[in-house]
Amino acid sequence: MTEDEAFLALYRDMTRQGPGTPEDVQWALSQIALPEAPRVVDAGCGPGADLVTLAKALPHGRIEGVEQLEHLAQEAHEATRGFTNVQVFQGDMAEIEGPCDLIWCAGALYFLGVAEGLRTWRTALAPGGAVAFSEPVLEPGAPDAARDFWTEYPALTDFSGLEARVHDAGFEIFGAREIKGLAWAGYYAELSARIAALRDGAGTALSAVLDAAEREISLWRQAPGHVEYRLILARPRLVTV
Ligand SMILES: C[S@@+](CC[C@H](N)C(=O)[O-])C[C@H]1O[C@@H](n2cnc3c(N)ncnc32)[C@H](O)[C@@H]1O
Numbered sequence: 001m002t003e004d005e006a007f008l009a010l011y012r013d014m015t016r017q018g019p020g021t022p023e024d025v026q027w028a029l030s031q032i033a034l035p036e037a038p039r040v041v042d043a044g045c046g047p048g049a050d051l052v053t054l055a056k057a058l059p060h061g062r063i064e065g066v067e068q069l070e071h072l073a074q075e076a077h078e079a080t081r082g083f084t085n086v087q088v089f090q091g092d093m094a095e096i097e098g099p100c101d102l103i104w105c106a107g108a109l110y111f112l113g114v115a116e117g118l119r120t121w122r123t124a125l126a127p128g129g130a131v132a133f134s135e136p137v138l139e140p141g142a143p144d145a146a147r148d149f150w151t152e153y154p155a156l157t158d159f160s161g162l163e164a165r166v167h168d169a170g171f172e173i174f175g176a177r178e179i180k181g182l183a184w185a186g187y188y189a190e191l192s193a194r195i196a197a198l199r200d201g202a203g204t205a206l207s208a209v210l211d212a213a214e215r216e217i218s219l220w221r222q223a224p225g226h227v228e229y230r231l232i233l234a235r236p237r238l239v240t241v
Pocket of ligand 1: 015016017018019020043044045046047048049066067068069072091092093094105106107108111
């Protein structure tokens with residue numbers, strides 16, 4: 001088994017590929033004035049957990065998942081089977097075509113870069129449309145353990161740094177919510193169960209991947225109240241002349 005195969009084996013069949021809860025999606029929807037039958041795209045939808053929440057919350061909407069990895073697009077397709085208002089596409093979220101009333105993007109915008117991704121999506125938004133995305137932040141005064149958790153994430157800033165990146169892209173923030181604690185605990189509980197299930201008989205490559213995931217979880221346990229995604233609601237700033 002190669003390292004890539006081992007990585008896929010660990011993260012296959014997870015409910016989601018990063019921290020987040022249905023309540024986060026529901027909160028975002030409660031803050032955004034959507035039309036009666038909105039078109040919502042989940043960019044980097046992974047295995048589709050948020051697609052299910054969106055589909056239930058917006059029965060008259062058109063919900064689309066975009067995911068670059070074939071096996072995850074397939075898992076999202078399976079997760080949303082039975083929802084006639086959902087379609088899943090394997091593709092590149094940088095190429096989303098509008099008009100979208102909402103682009104939802106949980107833990108995936110960093111692949112494009114926050115400012116770059118928002119600039120790319122600006123023309124895909126319908127008038128009045130918004131982007132909701134979650135992104136790591138590290139607040140001033142957070143313990144060293146929280147900084148240690150994010151050592152492999154060079155784009156990390158505090159909230160004001162994130163605000164600056166959103167502003168640079170020509171957007172403004174109109175809502176923000178912390179994603180920490182329980183959402184992370186739930187994600188890592190599922191990942192821990194996968195690690196335990198795969199540990200017996202694991203070869204060299206898989207053992208290394210399991211060890212790395214265990215290290216990540218134990219780093220999170222050092223500062224669970226300070227390792228955070230911030231869920232951001234952003235819309236294009238109006239240009240005044
Ligand atoms: C951290 S995971 C989050 C997945 C999902 N949103 C969730 O919360 O479970 C990030 C996802 O973005 C996907 N992704 C990364 N770059 C992408 C791109 N350019 N187009 C589509 N999907 C992409 C990855 O394959 C991965 O499934």
